[in-house]
Amino acid sequence: MDLPASNLTTSSDLGPVILALPKGRILKELGPVLARAGITPAADCMNEDSRRLRFETTDPGLDVVRVRSFDVATFVAHGAAQIGVCGADVLMEFDYPEIYAPLDLGIGGCRISVAAPKGLAEEEDSSRWSRITVASKYPGIARKHYAQRGIQAEIVHLNGAMELAPALGLSKVIVDLVDTGSTLRANGLVETEVIAHVTSRLIVNRTALKTRPEEIAGWINRFRAALAA
Amino acid sequence: MDLPASNLTTSSDLGPVILALPKGRILKELGPVLARAGITPAADCMNEDSRRLRFETTDPGLDVVRVRSFDVATFVAHGAAQIGVCGADVLMEFDYPEIYAPLDLGIGGCRISVAAPKGLAEEEDSSRWSRITVASKYPGIARKHYAQRGIQAEIVHLNGAMELAPALGLSKVIVDLVDTGSTLRANGLVETEVIAHVTSRLIVNRTALKTRPEEIAGWINRFRAALAA
Numbered sequence: 519m520d521l522p523a524s525n526l527t528t529s530s531d532l533g534p535v536i537l538a539l540p541k542g543r544i545l546k547e548l549g550p551v552l553a554r555a556g557i558t559p560a561a562d563c564m565n566e567d568s569r570r571l572r573f574e575t576t577d578p579g580l581d582v583v584r585v586r587s588f589d590v591a592t593f594v595a596h597g598a599a600q601i602g603v604c605g606a607d608v609l610m611e612f613d614y615p616e617i618y619a620p621l622d623l624g625i626g627g628c629r630i631s632v633a634a635p636k637g638l639a640e641e642e643d644s645s646r647w648s649r650i651t652v653a654s655k656y657p658g659i660a661r662k663h664y665a666q667r668g669i670q671a672e673i674v675h676l677n678g679a680m681e682l683a684p685a686l687g688l689s690k691v692i693v694d695l696v697d698t699g700s701t702l703r704a705n706g707l708v709e710t711e712v713i714a715h716v717t718s719r720l721i722v723n724r725t726a727l728k729t730r731p732e733e734i735a736g737w738i739n740r741f742r743a744a745l746a747a
Numbered sequence: 748m749d750l751p752a753s754n755l756t757t758s759s760d761l762g763p764v765i766l767a768l769p770k771g772r773i774l775k776e777l778g779p780v781l782a783r784a785g786i787t788p789a790a791d792c793m794n795e796d797s798r799r800l801r802f803e804t805t806d807p808g809l810d811v812v813r814v815r816s817f818d819v820a821t822f823v824a825h826g827a828a829q830i831g832v833c834g835a836d837v838l839m840e841f842d843y844p845e846i847y848a849p850l851d852l853g854i855g856g857c858r859i860s861v862a863a864p865k866g867l868a869e870e871e872d873s874s875r876w877s878r879i880t881v882a883s884k885y886p887g888i889a890r891k892h893y894a895q896r897g898i899q900a901e902i903v904h905l906n907g908a909m910e911l912a913p914a915l916g917l918s919k920v921i922v923d924l925v926d927t928g929s930t931l932r933a934n935g936l937v938e939t940e941v942i943a944h945v946t947s948r949l950i951v952n953r954t955a956l957k958t959r960p961e962e963i964a965g966w967i968n969r970f971r972a973a974l975a976a
Contacts, residue, residue, distance in 0.1 A: 536915060569930065571911050583915070585908040592905060598917035676821060677906075679814040682800050686765060686812070688827035701798065 535580050535726075535733050538594055538602035540587040541566060544718055547625040548603060554744035555737075557582075579733065591617060591721065600726035601737055606716045607695060611658045618727060619719040621741055626718035628697045630659060632711040635684045638691075639708045653683035654693040663693065663713050681705035764809050764955075764962050767823055767831035769816040770795060773947055776854040777832060783973035784966075786811075808962065820846060820950065829955035830966055835945045836924060840887045847956065848948040850970055855947035857926040859888060861940040864913045867920075868937045882912035883922040892922065892942050910934035 537557070539545055549564060558576040562568040563584060573582045583599060588611075590604040595614035607630050609619060632652075649670045654660040657673045664671035674683065680692040681701055695716065696702060696709055720741050727734045766786070768774055778793060787805040791797040792813060802811045812828060817840075819833040824843035836859050838848060861881075878899045883889040886902040893900035903912065909921040910930055924945065925931060925938055949970050956963045 569933070571908050571934065572914075583908070583911055585911070586906045589905050589908060592903065593911075593915070593917065596903060596917050598912065598915035674821065674825060676818050677815045679800050679812070679818060682812055682814070682822075683827065685801075686822070686827035688822065688825050704798070705800065 532730060534574075534578065535601065535730070535737060536593075536599040537580060537582050537737070538590045538599035538604075539563075539582055539584050540590050540604055540718075541584055542587070544587065544603065544605070544626045545584070548623075548718075551623060551625065551741070551744050554747045555740040556744075557740070580737070588612075594721050594723050597723045597725055600723050600730065600734060602721050603718055604721060605695075605718050606714065607656065607659070609719065609721070610714060611656050613658070616724055618722045618724050620722060620738055621720040621745065623718045623720060623741070623745065627716070628695050629715050630656065630693065630713045631696045631709045632663070632691050632693055632713065633681075633696070633702050633707040634691045634710050636706055636708050638684075639710045650691060651689040652691055652693055653680045653689035655680065656693055659713060660693040681707060761959060763803075763807065764830065764959070764966065765822075765828040766809060766811050766966070767819045767828035767833075768792075768811055768813050769819050769833055769947075770813055771816070773816065773832065773834070773855045774813070777852075777947075780852060780854065780970070780973050783976045784969040785973075786969070809966070817841075823950050823952050826952045826954055829952050829959065829963055831950050832947055833950060834924075834947050835943065836885065836888070838948065838950070839943060840885050842887070845953055847951045847953050849951060849967055850949040850974065852947045852949060852970070852974065856945070857924050858944050859885065859922065859942045860925045860938045861892070861920050861922055861942065862910075862925070862931050862936040863920045863939050865935055865937050867913075868939045879920060880918040881920055881922055882909045882918035884909065885922055888942060889922040910936060 539548065545564065559582045560573040562570060563573040563582055571583060575582060585593060587604055588608055590602040591608045591612050591614060593599040594602040595616045605626055647669055650664060651672045651674065652660045653674045653676050655677055657675050660673050661671055674689050680694045683689040683692055699709060702709060722734055768777065774793065788811045789802040791799060792802040792811055800812060804811060814822060816833055817837055819831040820837045820841050820843060822828040823831040824845045832852065834855055876898055879893060880901045880903065881889045882903045882905050884906055886904050889902050890900055903918050909923045912918040912921055928938060931938060951963055
């Protein structure tokens with residue numbers, strides 16, 4: 519490890535600090551950042567096929583749990599994990615006051631966008647709509663986006679395959695995470711508005727930052743040093 | 748195909764009937780049922796790695812969309828798919844009045860249960876609780892289950908990894924789908940109550956059954972014949 523761990527770990531009765539990491543694409547991108555921060559989880563943590571959920575690290579003061587991206591924010595907001603990594607999309611969707619997001623990790627770059635069928639996007643002036651149906655796994659973000667434009671949005675909450683919705687008459691547009699845009703194109707959709715650019719953030723439970731200040735600030739500093747390296 | 752398709756397909760302007768199928772374990776179990784019903788989707792439909800979302804079948808009157816289990820019910824309830832296959836767990840959770848579930852397909856057998864840490868389950872009498880925290884991806888089912896017992900449940904909605912919640916102090920118990928119970932045991936939990944036994948159902952949009960009665964009733968009959976075979 520690059521940094522001494524002695525001042526970060528405690529033998530406190532509180533047990534190890536829990537770091538919640540998201541499954542999937544972001545976990546792979548996180549590997550080098552964790553390594554530079556001196557965090558070495560048990561080997562099968564980075565193997566998505568492992569059915570284990572909790573992993574020790576080489577530091578007895580830190581354990582990792584691997585959960586879905588949306589659940590990282592829930593675990594940290596409730597203090598079940600003291601720190602975590604999740605996308606700005608999830609923070610926008612839930613807007614948990616208990617979460618403090620001190621660091622942009624600069625990975626997982628993508629955007630939350632509105633997409634519409636190619637023909638619709640070219641023919642209609644969306645600013646003149648008063649109502650719209652939207653399929654999204656981000657009901658909060660979608661509703662807020664249209665409310666700010668004075669448009670009443672009826673949201674159909676889906677967990678995936680939003681791209682099917684317009685062609686099947688389930689919604690007029692979708693609000694979804696877009697990376698390369700290839701899935702949109704494959705389904706005859708075009709990106710019509712970028713709602714927000716998204717990267718992954720280090721997040722912290724505000725209460726834990728007060729009750730375990732040395733440990734939590736220590737881990738934030740480790741991530742900060744890893745980004746500077 | 749075992750059954751003649753001529754009386755099921757129409758050249759109507761409504762386009763093909765859309766059958767929504769769930770991704771994952773159930774899709775594999777469905778393979779033989781679909782074959783006996785004379786439904787042959789494009790080959791990559793059964794390949795979970797395919798990124799396609801919509802598949803033609805050998806019958807021009809039927810297309811398949813492959814979505815998450817929870818989304819099958821949403822697509823059918825809104826009429827974006829006219830028929831679908833989903834677990835009784837999803838039907839219980841949403842309780843959509845627009846969905847009619849005429850057939851139990853007898854596959855995907857499991858149960859929705861309450862599980863608790865081993866020690867808690869042995870020491871405490873749950874019938875004496877007045878409040879409880881529950882982690883679940885079934886907030887509706889969990890809330891209703893405890894309301895019927897006069898217990899006020901605070902639900903923490905998670906999308907996965909519920910089994911972590913009790914050990915991290917996120918909830919006292921979990922409400923989750925249980926198959927073999929091995930994941931529960933691996934996380935120190937025991938099943939304390941079975942809320943419902945679950946199998947997969949053929950579901951139908953009630954409006955489609957009225958507006959396209961011959962086609963929809965035809966497909967229901969094909970599934971019924973497949974089960975009898």
